[in-house]
Amino acid sequence: MSAAPLVSVRDVSKIFHRGSEDISVLAELNLAVEAGEFLALMGPSGSGKSTLLNLIGGLDRPTRGSVEVDGERIDQLSERALAAWRARHVGFVFQFYNLMPVLTAERNVELPLLLTNLTKRERREHARNALAVVGLSHRLEHYPRTLSGGEQQRVGIARAIASDPTLLLCDEPTGDLDRKSGDEILSLLQTLNEEQGKTIIMVTHDPYASARASRTVHLDKGQLVADQPT
Amino acid sequence: MKYLTLIWSNLRRRQLRSVLTVLSIFVAFLLFGFLCAIREAFSAGVKLADADRLIVRHKVSLIETLPVSYGARLALLPGVRQVTHMTWFGGIYQNPKNMFASFAVEGDRFFALYPEFILPPEQQDRWQQVRHGAVIGRSLAERFHWKVGDRIPLTSPIYGQPASQPAWEFEICGIFDTSKKGADTSGMYFRYDYFDEARPRGKGAVGWYIVRSEAAVGADAVAARIDREFANSPYETKAEPEGAFAAGFVQQIGDIGSILMAVLSAVFFTILLVAGNTMSQSVRERTEEIGVLKALGFPGGLVLLFVLAESCLIALLGGLAGLGASWGLLAAGNPVPQLLPLLYVPGEALAQGALMALGLGLVAGVLPAWYALRLRTAEALRRNG
Numbered sequence A: 001m002s003a004a005p006l007v008s009v010r011d012v013s014k015i016f017h018r019g020s021e022d023i024s025v026l027a028e029l030n031l032a033v034e035a036g037e038f039l040a041l042m043g044p045s046g047s048g049k050s051t052l053l054n055l056i057g058g059l060d061r062p063t064r065g066s067v068e069v070d071g072e073r074i075d076q077l078s079e080r081a082l083a084a085w086r087a088r089h090v091g092f093v094f095q096f097y098n099l100m101p102v103l104t105a106e107r108n109v110e111l112p113l114l115l116t117n118l119t120k121r122e123r124r125e126h127a128r129n130a131l132a133v134v135g136l137s138h139r140l141e142h143y144p145r146t147l148s149g150g151e152q153q154r155v156g157i158a159r160a161i162a163s164d165p166t167l168l169l170c171d172e173p174t175g176d177l178d179r180k181s182g183d184e185i186l187s188l189l190q191t192l193n194e195e196q197g198k199t200i201i202m203v204t205h206d207p208y209a210s211a212r213a214s215r216t217v218h219l220d221k222g223q224l225v226a227d228q229p230t
Numbered sequence B: 001m002k003y004l005t006l007i008w009s010n011l012r013r014r015q016l017r018s019v020l021t022v023l024s025i026f027v028a029f030l031l032f033g034f035l036c037a038i039r040e041a042f043s044a045g046v047k048l049a050d051a052d053r054l055i056v057r058h059k060v061s062l063i064e065t066l067p068v069s070y071g072a073r074l075a076l077l078p079g080v081r082q083v084t085h086m087t088w089f090g091g092i093y094q095n096p097k098n099m100f101a102s103f104a105v106e107g108d109r110f111f112a113l114y115p116e117f118i119l120p121p122e123q124q125d126r127w128q129q130v131r132h133g134a135v136i137g138r139s140l141a142e143r144f145h146w147k148v149g150d151r152i153p154l155t156s157p158i159y160g161q162p163a164s165q166p167a168w169e170f171e172i173c174g175i176f177d178t179s180k181k182g183a184d185t186s187g188m189y190f191r192y193d194y195f196d197e198a199r200p201r202g203k204g205a206v207g208w209y210i211v212r213s214e215a216a217v218g219a220d221a222v223a224a225r226i227d228r229e230f231a232n233s234p235y236e237t238k239a240e241p242e243g244a245f246a247a248g249f250v251q252q253i254g255d256i257g258s259i260l261m262a263v264l265s266a267v268f269f270t271i272l273l274v275a276g277n278t279m280s281q282s283v284r285e286r287t288e289e290i291g292v293l294k295a296l297g298f299p300g301g302l303v304l305l306f307v308l309a310e311s312c313l314i315a316l317l318g319g320l321a322g323l324g325a326s327w328g329l330l331a332a333g334n335p336v337p338q339l340l341p342l343l344y345v346p347g348e349a350l351a352q353g354a355l356m357a358l359g360l361g362l363v364a365g366v367l368p369a370w371y372a373l374r375l376r377t378a379e380a381l382r383r384n385g
């Protein structure tokens, strides 16, 4: 019997309420992601990719069903416990980088470490290491607006890995980048997956990006329609 | 404290807006400091009043005089320990802008009734010898840079000048200090015997009497006894404990306290709107960033604290600077010495102001902070897409 998957989404439904209208986005969806996988999540716009990613990352709760990550039922955690859980277990990478404009690259990467017990020195060290991994050691003191899109996204990835989470969740990380910068980001993610063993779930519209993943799943009308290893 | 950089850097986000908000809070608290100083100046007399001391004046008003002969009669009344009198002179030095409080007093009794004024014994002796001598308070001496031995020519709006002389001329025999913090040392006191002899009119009249009552009898009882004594005479009196007298004087000028309160309430209400508006704008335009913080695992309570801390920081920056400036400016120099000789921001007002600044920060920040606390992470991040 093989080990339990790192992420298991079971019979999950998600219904949003907008006014009197109910919007059913996910319907009895099941998904298992093994530790060490690099999963690409594709599907048309509005199919619920971000919604699913948010459920796995503990940013939102399912209407029905369960979400288990590393043996923990995160859909049952309190708000407070969930926040602490996110800090320890997941790193988010966003399409529009979402860096703090008022903080330098180094301070941005240090941000999630403020929630740990590390000393100032240790935090700096971790932040610098993370920036070194993404190849931005020479940009520590730069503010986001002085960095290119690709560089900003690399800072975003450094921030996501700074606290060494098991799971990286990326919502269209290359969606706002040109091919070349996007390529660099994808290579970086691949390296993190292959050399550091990070489990990655990446939402993307781009078949070229999904080709870099170890498996691709398609979401349509609230269901996974195909599940193919690449 | 590791979060301080984060909070501080948020203030630098829109520097102009932060600066303007801090500036308006600064101005409000500067005003607060000044108004507190003015209120303090008006009420200082009430606070410093000596419980045993009474003021006996003409029943109709303070401007009417009393006969000098009342002194002896007052001294004979049971319950009266000491008596002296004062007469308003209103000295003008060189030009009418330089008017200051000056009084004709009994040189040998004045300091006995006002023990809070301290004059070196040799200066007191000198004053007894020089008929046209005067003693002045420390702050008056500093205002005009007068020294012991100077001869000061004065005119009076009431008594003009003495017969056949261009001006009254007084020799400064002494400079007194005070043992009571906040007591008024902006006055000049000269001898009644010289004054009464030289003045062209009103001879034999005094402005009011100062009486020290026996503590055992009580100031109120002695006051009633004095008024009874002179009832139905051509000069009926009104005797009051000093505190009540000072309070009545303040009442005449208007209810300064409530006017100030009204002005301040309006000012602070406005400031509250300004600060509250700044905070909610700044939090709303940061919605995504707050979403990111929460996604990174910052608990809602901490995010709430960030917003409150930022709001308090703005309020305290402006508030403390404003209070400090009002204190410093008045400490450096009194702009209206002739109007309000004792003008300073009292310590309680500074403490009260600091608390108000903190309160302002909390109240202005509470709604935006609540918004940040309630903000749903997933929805905050969706705004982007």
Ligand SMILES: Nc1ncnc2c1ncn2[C@@H]1O[C@H](COP(=O)(O)OP(=O)(O)OP(=O)(O)O)[C@@H](O)[C@H]1O
Pocket (backbone or CB within 6 Å): A016, A017, A018, A023, A025, A043, A044, A045, A046, A047, A048, A049, A050, A051, A052, B379, B382, B385
């Ligand atoms: N908080 C919400 N309230 C109401 N409706 C929502 C909410 N969040 C998502 N939806 C709806 O759910 C559906 C799926 O949204 P989601 O963001 O998951 O799509 P997506 O697959 O990520 O799309 P895209 O590729 O455009 O990012 C959409 O129709 C969206 O309008």
Ligand SMILES: [Mg+2]
Pocket (backbone or CB within 6 Å): A049, A050, A051, A171, B385
């Ligand atoms: Mg999406």
